[in-house]
Amino acid sequence: MFHEQEKAGIARLLRAVREKRPLVHCITNTVTVNDCANALLAVGAAPVMADDSGEAAEIAALANAVVLNIGTLNAVTIPSMFLAGKSAAALGRPVVLDPVGAGASRLRTETALRLVGEVPFAVIRGNASEIKTLCAGSGTTRGVDADERDLDAGGLEALSAMAGGLARKTGAVVAVTGPTDILSDGKRFVAVRNGHPLMSRITGSGCMLSAVIGGFCGASPERLFEAVAAALCTLGLAGERAAQRAESLGTGSFRTALIDSLSLMDDAALAGGMKLERLA
Amino acid sequence: MFHEQEKAGIARLLRAVREKRPLVHCITNTVTVNDCANALLAVGAAPVMADDSGEAAEIAALANAVVLNIGTLNAVTIPSMFLAGKSAAALGRPVVLDPVGAGASRLRTETALRLVGEVPFAVIRGNASEIKTLCAGSGTTRGVDADERDLDAGGLEALSAMAGGLARKTGAVVAVTGPTDILSDGKRFVAVRNGHPLMSRITGSGCMLSAVIGGFCGASPERLFEAVAAALCTLGLAGERAAQRAESLGTGSFRTALIDSLSLMDDAALAGGMKLERLA
Amino acid sequence: MFHEQEKAGIARLLRAVREKRPLVHCITNTVTVNDCANALLAVGAAPVMADDSGEAAEIAALANAVVLNIGTLNAVTIPSMFLAGKSAAALGRPVVLDPVGAGASRLRTETALRLVGEVPFAVIRGNASEIKTLCAGSGTTRGVDADERDLDAGGLEALSAMAGGLARKTGAVVAVTGPTDILSDGKRFVAVRNGHPLMSRITGSGCMLSAVIGGFCGASPERLFEAVAAALCTLGLAGERAAQRAESLGTGSFRTALIDSLSLMDDAALAGGMKLERLA
Numbered sequence: 001m002f003h004e005q006e007k008a009g010i011a012r013l014l015r016a017v018r019e020k021r022p023l024v025h026c027i028t029n030t031v032t033v034n035d036c037a038n039a040l041l042a043v044g045a046a047p048v049m050a051d052d053s054g055e056a057a058e059i060a061a062l063a064n065a066v067v068l069n070i071g072t073l074n075a076v077t078i079p080s081m082f083l084a085g086k087s088a089a090a091l092g093r094p095v096v097l098d099p100v101g102a103g104a105s106r107l108r109t110e111t112a113l114r115l116v117g118e119v120p121f122a123v124i125r126g127n128a129s130e131i132k133t134l135c136a137g138s139g140t141t142r143g144v145d146a147d148e149r150d151l152d153a154g155g156l157e158a159l160s161a162m163a164g165g166l167a168r169k170t171g172a173v174v175a176v177t178g179p180t181d182i183l184s185d186g187k188r189f190v191a192v193r194n195g196h197p198l199m200s201r202i203t204g205s206g207c208m209l210s211a212v213i214g215g216f217c218g219a220s221p222e223r224l225f226e227a228v229a230a231a232l233c234t235l236g237l238a239g240e241r242a243a244q245r246a247e248s249l250g251t252g253s254f255r256t257a258l259i260d261s262l263s264l265m266d267d268a269a270l271a272g273g274m275k276l277e278r279l280a
Numbered sequence: 281m282f283h284e285q286e287k288a289g290i291a292r293l294l295r296a297v298r299e300k301r302p303l304v305h306c307i308t309n310t311v312t313v314n315d316c317a318n319a320l321l322a323v324g325a326a327p328v329m330a331d332d333s334g335e336a337a338e339i340a341a342l343a344n345a346v347v348l349n350i351g352t353l354n355a356v357t358i359p360s361m362f363l364a365g366k367s368a369a370a371l372g373r374p375v376v377l378d379p380v381g382a383g384a385s386r387l388r389t390e391t392a393l394r395l396v397g398e399v400p401f402a403v404i405r406g407n408a409s410e411i412k413t414l415c416a417g418s419g420t421t422r423g424v425d426a427d428e429r430d431l432d433a434g435g436l437e438a439l440s441a442m443a444g445g446l447a448r449k450t451g452a453v454v455a456v457t458g459p460t461d462i463l464s465d466g467k468r469f470v471a472v473r474n475g476h477p478l479m480s481r482i483t484g485s486g487c488m489l490s491a492v493i494g495g496f497c498g499a500s501p502e503r504l505f506e507a508v509a510a511a512l513c514t515l516g517l518a519g520e521r522a523a524q525r526a527e528s529l530g531t532g533s534f535r536t537a538l539i540d541s542l543s544l545m546d547d548a549a550l551a552g553g554m555k556l557e558r559l560a
Numbered sequence: 561m562f563h564e565q566e567k568a569g570i571a572r573l574l575r576a577v578r579e580k581r582p583l584v585h586c587i588t589n590t591v592t593v594n595d596c597a598n599a600l601l602a603v604g605a606a607p608v609m610a611d612d613s614g615e616a617a618e619i620a621a622l623a624n625a626v627v628l629n630i631g632t633l634n635a636v637t638i639p640s641m642f643l644a645g646k647s648a649a650a651l652g653r654p655v656v657l658d659p660v661g662a663g664a665s666r667l668r669t670e671t672a673l674r675l676v677g678e679v680p681f682a683v684i685r686g687n688a689s690e691i692k693t694l695c696a697g698s699g700t701t702r703g704v705d706a707d708e709r710d711l712d713a714g715g716l717e718a719l720s721a722m723a724g725g726l727a728r729k730t731g732a733v734v735a736v737t738g739p740t741d742i743l744s745d746g747k748r749f750v751a752v753r754n755g756h757p758l759m760s761r762i763t764g765s766g767c768m769l770s771a772v773i774g775g776f777c778g779a780s781p782e783r784l785f786e787a788v789a790a791a792l793c794t795l796g797l798a799g800e801r802a803a804q805r806a807e808s809l810g811t812g813s814f815r816t817a818l819i820d821s822l823s824l825m826d827d828a829a830l831a832g833g834m835k836l837e838r839l840a
Contacts, residue, residue, distance in 0.1 A: 030310045030590045031317050031329050037591050037763035042811050046705060047763065048661070049591050052634035055665035062664065074332035074356060076634055101328070104342065105335035145326060201543065203317035203327065250540025251322050260810025263761065310590045311597050311609050354612035354636055381608070384622065385615035425606060481823065483597035483607065530820025531602050 002276045011271035013220050013230040018044035022064035022218030025088070026211055027051045027081050029071025029100065032204035035259075036067075036211035042262035043234065045215030056080035057087035065093055065218030067211050068119075071100035073111055081111075085119035094122035094217035094224060097172075098210035102126065103133035113137060116170055122217060122224055124166065125175040125210050128159060135162050145200075156180060160189050160279055173228050177209065181232050182279070185225050192229065193275035194236025196243040202255045209235045212262075233274035238262045240273070282556045291551035293500050293510040298324035302344035302498030305368070306491055307331045307361050309351025309380065312484035315539075316349075316491035322542035323514065325495030336360035337367035345373055345498030347491050348399075351380035353391055361391075365399035374402035374497035374504060377452075378490035382406065383413035393417060396450055402497055402504055404446065405455040405490050408439060415442050425480075436460060440469050440559055453508050457489065461512050462559070465505050472509065473555035474516025476523040482535045489515045492542075513554035518542045520553070562836045571831035573780050573790040578604035582624035582778030585648070586771055587611045587641050589631025589660065592764035595819075596629075596771035602822035603794065605775030616640035617647035625653055625778030627771050628679075631660035633671055641671075645679035654682035654777035654784060657732075658770035662686065663693035673697060676730055682777055682784055684726065685735040685770050688719060695722050705760075716740060720749050720839055733788050737769065741792050742839070745785050752789065753835035754796025756803040762815045769795045772822075793834035798822045800833070 002010075023046045028036050033049055040047040050059040053076070060066050066088040068081045085095045097119070099112035112134060116124070124134070127145065159182045167174040167186035176182045181192040199205040212235055216227040242257035282290075303326045308316050313329055320327040330339040333356070340346050346368040348361045365375045377399070379392035392414060396404070404414070407425065439462045447454040447466035456462045461472040479485040492515055496507040522537035562570075583606045588596050593609055600607040610619040613636070620626050626648040628641045645655045657679070659672035672694060676684070684694065687705065719742045727734040727746035736742045741752040759765040772795055776787040802817035 029329070031313050033591050034314060034594060034763065038811065038815065041761055041763060048664070049589070049632055050661070050665070051632060052667065054635065055667040058665045058667075072329055072331060075334065076356065076636065101330070104328070105330070105338045107332065107335040107338075201321055203314065203321060250537075251318065251543040252536040252539030255318065255539070256536055256812040256816055257810075259812030259815070263811040309609070311593050314594060352609055352611060355614065356636065381610070384608070385610070385618045387612065387615040387618075481601050483594065483601060530817075531598065531823040532816040532819030535598065535819070536816055 001278070007271045007274055007276065010226050010230045011267040011274065013216055013223065013227055014043065014234055014265065014267045014270055016219040017215050020219040021046050022215055023048060023062060024065050024067060024211065024214040024218050025050060025060050025063035025084060026067045026069065026214065027056065027077055027084055028067065028069035028207060031071060032207040035204035035208050038259050039208035039262055040211050040215050042259050043212055043215050045218065051077045051080045053080045053083055056084040060084035060087040061091060063088060063093065065096065065214040067096045067098065067214035068115065069098040069100055069207055069210055070108055070111055071207060073108065078111055081115060082118060085115065089120045094221050095119055096123040096125065096210055096214045096217065097121045098207065099126045099130045099134060102130040109133055109138060121170060121172040123175065123213055123228055124170065124172045125177060125213055127206065128176055128178055131162055131166060131174065131176045135166050156182060156191065156279065160184060164189060173224050175228055175232060177206065183229055183232065188225060189279040190229055191277045191279050192232040192236060193277065194233050194240060196239040198243050198247060198251065198254050199239045201251045229276060233276065234265060234270055237270060237273040238265055281558070287551045287554055287556065290506050290510045291547040291554065293496055293503065293507055294323065294514055294545065294547045294550055296499040297495050300499040301326050302495055303328060303342060304345050304347060304491065304494040304498050305330065305340050305343035305364060306347045306349065306494065307336065307357055307364055308347065308349035308487060311351060312487040315484035315488050318539050319488040319542055320491050320495050322539050323492055323495050325498065331357045331360045333360045333363055336364040340364035340367040341371060343368060343373065345376065345494040347376045347378065347494035348395065349378040349380055349487055349490055350388055350391055351487060353388065358391055361395060362398060365395065369400045374501050375399055376403040376405065376490055376494045376497065377401045378487065379406045379410045379414060382410040389413055389418060401450060401452040403455065403493055403508055404450065404452045405457060405493060407486065408456055408458055411442055411446060411454065411456045415446050436462065436471065436559065440464065444469060453504050455508055455512060457486065463509055463512065468505060469559040470509055471557045471559050472512040472516060473557065474513050474520060476519040478523050478527060478531065478534050479519045481531045509556060513556065514545060514550055517550060517553040518545055567831045567834055567836065570786050570790045571827040571834065573776055573783065573787050574603065574794055574825065574827045574830055576779040577775050580779040581606050582775055583608060583622060584625050584627060584771065584774040584778050585610065585620050585623035585644060586627045586629065586774065587616065587637055587644055588627065588629035588767060591631060592767040595764035595768050598819050599768040599822055600771050600775050602819050603772055603775050605778065611637045611640045613640045613643055616644040620644035620647040621651060623648060623653065625656065625774040627656045627658065627774035628675065629658040629660055629767055629770055630668055630671055631767060633668065638671055641675060642678060645675065649680045654781050655679055656683040656685065656770055656774045656777065657681045658767065659686045659690045659694060662690040669693055669698060681730060681732040683735065683773055683788055684730065684732045685737060685773055687766065688736055688738055691722055691726060691734065691736045695726050716742065716751065716839065720744060724749065733784050735788055735792060737766065743789055743792065748785060749839035750789055751837045751839050752792040752796060753837065754793050754800060756799040758803050758807060758811065758814050759799045761811045789836060793836065794822070794825060794830055797830060797833040798825055
């Protein structure tokens with residue numbers, strides 16, 4: 001378990017986002033790009049979305065972190081992702097990969113694998129099917145959601161092994177997110193049990209999480225592992241609080257309440273509500 | 281009129297969506313793509329948005345239904361629409377066309393007509409001006425909303441004739457939607473009187489309807505006519521309920537309440553509230 | 561100060577939007593395109609989004625006003641902006657420029673400057689950094705938000721000089737927006753003090769403002785200066801009212817309440833709440 005003091009230290013990373021207001025350059029998908037921008041603003045970061053290859057490297061060089069999300073990748077945005085990722089990494093800025101739907105099409109799988117091969121990611125966050133695809137080099141995801149077989153196959157131990165293996169292979173902090181999130185840098189293994197089932201009944205929960213991870217990493221690049229843990233707890237706890245307020249109202253209200261909860265979260269509430277656990 | 285038992289049978293198609301959780305591949309517009317994804321999730325379907333030609337056919341082949349919406353068609357997405365539509369149709373999966381703004385530009389009119397010529401659509405849903413354009417092979421729509429002259433010209437009888445004619449010509453179930461929706465497969469003619477005027481004061485009502493039609497057809501491909509009827513009633517009734525809750529609050533709250541109502545709708549409420557009527 | 565009668569005259573321009581329902585063609589960004597459409601509908605205008613070069617000129621020619629927003633400009637949409645802008649201007653329709661992030665990348669700066677050089681804009685609206693970039697022909701904006709140094713540098717007098725200079729150079733009405741908005745046509749100088757700090761904690765406030773300016777100018781093209789003033793007051797006052805209702809709930813609720821307030825605004829409330837002041 002985490003001591004109270006450790007939790008308080010992790011929760012203070014939220015305050016760091018609010019104080020430093022990191023600029024987060026997202027090349028993301030058209031479905032949830034507005035949610036990502038509003039989630040970043042809600043936690044205190046400054047979003048900038050720019051996906052043309054004519055400016056991707058230049059904007060990335062201005063940013064404190066870059067988030068690459070392949071949710072609606074296309075011929076225009078794929079080259080921009082490589083340009084932005086390499087530009088930021090060359091300056092030592094954290095780059096986050098969200099391999100949405102890796103395994104669902106050759107284009108997604110190959111693009112995600114090429115990105116992992118060419119960009120030194122600081123963080124890779126995906127669901128069980130996506131991370132499994134990155135580990136295996138191929139996949140059979142149904143759409144962009146986690147395949148239930150992948151969630152059930154072996155439980156937390158199997159997910160931890162996958163996360164740890166990918167982390168060692170890539171040098172990135174790897175987060176496999178789902179009902180329980182697993183976080184590993186190859187040596188440390190942490191489970192995060194925040195969150196609420198309603199989060200999977202709206203689009204954008206995963207994308208917002210990756211964007212918010214960019215915000216936390218951009219504010220605290222020297223503490224990446226803790227920054228990702230703090231982001232997972234922040235979004236999960238915001239989901240719990242949003243469900244308390246809006247579950248009976250419906251999923252439209254839940255979506256609004258999720259952004260509300262992010263914007264109202266402070267580090268005391270976060271420290272009190274985070275459900276972090278060391279594994280192994 | 282429809283018997284209670286018939287209504288209950290149609291309403292059970294909502295339960296089928298929730299039980300089967302069909303994967304619905306949408307190639308849609310950037311304006312309402314988030315609304316479409318959230319509307320599909322609210323009724324119990326699983327959305328996947330993917331519009332690059334490098335993966336459109338492959339993603340469509342994974343899906344239970346495909347929805348093609350030309351709201352912000354462009355040089356990148358038009359070829360993808362043909363690939364996705366043909367891929368799904370070849371596998372016997374229902375493909376839905378939403379010819380947004382057909383008649384407003386040559387590009388829209390020609391693309392919609394070419395799609396109708398090359399893809400065997402299961403369903404075509406549009407407003408009076410768009411369907412008129414598809415029937416006539418040309419059009420004079422003002423923007424993407426129905427031209428009031430088209431709504432007024434001849435009333436339900438003229439709309440029914442148009443819907444029936446296009447249905448016979450294409451083999452698709454055709455829905456002409458507006459204050460009253462007309463549904464025809466060329467033989468049967470049904471009017472749906474659910475809905476609320478506030479639905480035209482937010483963007484996305486029509487796009488969400490086409491997406492949700494994809495969800496119902498993906499869950500019940502053997503009962504396409506009833507599936508479309510159920511979708512029209514579901515979204516219309518959700519609009520009525522959202523207006524009850526949010527009309528005095530404003531159109532932002534109405535939009536949220538519409539997704540809420542979709543997510544809370546069950547088949548008993550749907551059977552009780554559907555306003556279906558046989559014509560001629 | 562403005563007399564009550566002058567204020568009432570400006571506020572009546574909101575009624576003109578509701579009565580004429582101008583069609584506003586927006587080529588805008590993927591982040592806030594949905595917000596722009598809903599904001600236009602809320603004030604009574606009809607949005608149409610169309611950004612392919614194959615239809616941009618044709619759609620623009622149907623519209624009462626065109627809004628060009630470079631927030632996520634790319635190789636596909638940049639040529640469309642020139643086509644749409646020139647098409648509308650040739651027909652005497654007002655064209656609005658929102659040079660989002662001008663100064664943040666060469667692509668943005670050069671595109672904005674080329675647009676200003678080739679399209680006779682009726683209105684240019686941007687934050688202090690963006691307008692400064694257009695005046696100087698180069699810039700150093702951090703991301704897409706105003707640089708604090710630009711806000712602080714010289715206060716309202718410096719902003720007025722910039723706005724007036726750009727207005728005289730381009731023939732456009734220029735609005736430099738921020739905590740206080742400055743409006744000038746090169747001769748007249750007006751400050752608008754409506755608005756609320758929460759507007760900068762959600763994405764889209766600036767984009768919605770530019771879209772709404774398009775709505776007001778499309779309805780009253782013969783009174784452009786007053787139309788822009790009315791739009792600035794309308795969105796700012798809607799922000800104040802939204803904050804009254806939603807500030808304690810969070811930024812998600814504020815965003816919803818902002819659209820609500822726009823949809824509920826009438827010209828009496830607008831006349832009563834507008835904070836307009838003549839400068840110099």
